[in-house]
Amino acid sequence: MSDSYHHDPAMRQLREVLTLAKSMDVPVTVISGLEKVGELMKKRDDYCDQKTAGPSEAMAALIKDTLEHPWKQLYNEEKTKWDINPVMMSGNLEGYVLKFLVNASKAKKVLEVGLFTGCSALGMAEVMPNDGKVVTCEFDPYLAKLARTYMDRSPHGKKVQILIGSALDTIKDLAKSGEQFDFIFIDADRPGKSEYFHIALNNLLAPGGTIALDNALSGGKSYMTDTPHDDRIKDVNEIIATREDIYHVLLPVRDGIMLVRRRTDMNYK
Numbered sequence: 001m002s003d004s005y006h007h008d009p010a011m012r013q014l015r016e017v018l019t020l021a022k023s024m025d026v027p028v029t030v031i032s033g034l035e036k037v038g039e040l041m042k043k044r045d046d047y048c049d050q051k052t053a054g055p056s057e058a059m060a061a062l063i064k065d066t067l068e069h070p071w072k073q074l075y076n077e078e079k080t081k082w083d084i085n086p087v088m089m090s091g092n093l094e095g096y097v098l099k100f101l102v103n104a105s106k107a108k109k110v111l112e113v114g115l116f117t118g119c120s121a122l123g124m125a126e127v128m129p130n131d132g133k134v135v136t137c138e139f140d141p142y143l144a145k146l147a148r149t150y151m152d153r154s155p156h157g158k159k160v161q162i163l164i165g166s167a168l169d170t171i172k173d174l175a176k177s178g179e180q181f182d183f184i185f186i187d188a189d190r191p192g193k194s195e196y197f198h199i200a201l202n203n204l205l206a207p208g209g210t211i212a213l214d215n216a217l218s219g220g221k222s223y224m225t226d227t228p229h230d231d232r233i234k235d236v237n238e239i240i241a242t243r244e245d246i247y248h249v250l251l252p253v254r255d256g257i258m259l260v261r262r263r264t265d266m267n268y269k
């Protein structure tokens with residue numbers, strides 16, 4: 001199934017309209033036209049995937065295992081804290097966007113909020129120097145343990161430090177100990193994103209650093225005006241967009257990545 005289906009409300013709407021059209025007396029040219037729109041959207045996604053560099057062997061195994069993992073059964077057996085859908089994994093394309101940003105900015109210390117099975121953490125580690133470090137937060141011990149096994153199968157896994165516990169407590173502790181990070185990827189717990197963002201910007205971002213906030217489009221809730229939004233991503237986007245001291249761009253990659261830097265860190269005004 002195309003990734004767009006999960007993140008793009010236009011794709012979901014198209015499917016609903018198609019089902020409706022097929023149940024009505026609609027000319028076949030209209031139906032095939034609608035089907036063509038869906039195909040084009042899927043082909044665009046597939047083309048981007050195909051023309052993006054492929055994963056390392058360890059990453060390919062991580063992605064495959066994550067997709068095939070018996071998440072439902074584990075949840076029913078109370079081994080995971082919540083009912084996991086592997087669609088939340090960043091995957092190869094978004095992973096490469098992160099890799100480019102981390103590598104191009106020569107980041108040596110990365111903070112990630114939201115590990116899952118380690119796709120983005122390992123991806124970023126793969127393009128960092130040997131003394132580079134990715135510190136990542138995860139509150140589910142099962143996921144932390146599973147991700148560690150994937151990390152241990154890669155020569156870059158040793159750069160990844162997994163901190164188990166509430167991300168808020170973890171990043172507050174990191175801030176208290178004066179830790180600074182060149183790149184911060186916030187990819188967990190939508191209601192908590194605003195707080196993570198403010199702590200990251202005010203206390204954890206090293207001079208010249210970048211913050212990437214995942215799910216900035218929130219499955220369309222950020223821009224759909226006819227649906228009440230039940231999370232605070234839209235509010236975070238508004239704050240970022242109106243602050244004079246922040247430089248930002250919202251990339252429409254998967255569910256949207258908002259990139260943020262301090263305006264004083266840019267070379268021009």
Ligand SMILES: C[S@@+](CC[C@H](N)C(=O)[O-])C[C@H]1O[C@@H](n2cnc3c(N)ncnc32)[C@H](O)[C@@H]1O
Binds near residue numbers: 117119137
């Ligand atoms: C969207 S997934 C992260 C995906 C990951 N970055 C990747 O690329 O595969 C979010 C993760 O954050 C974890 N999480 C959610 N809320 C959390 C919290 N309050 N503290 C720590 N971890 C949390 C979830 O268990 C989940 O594994």
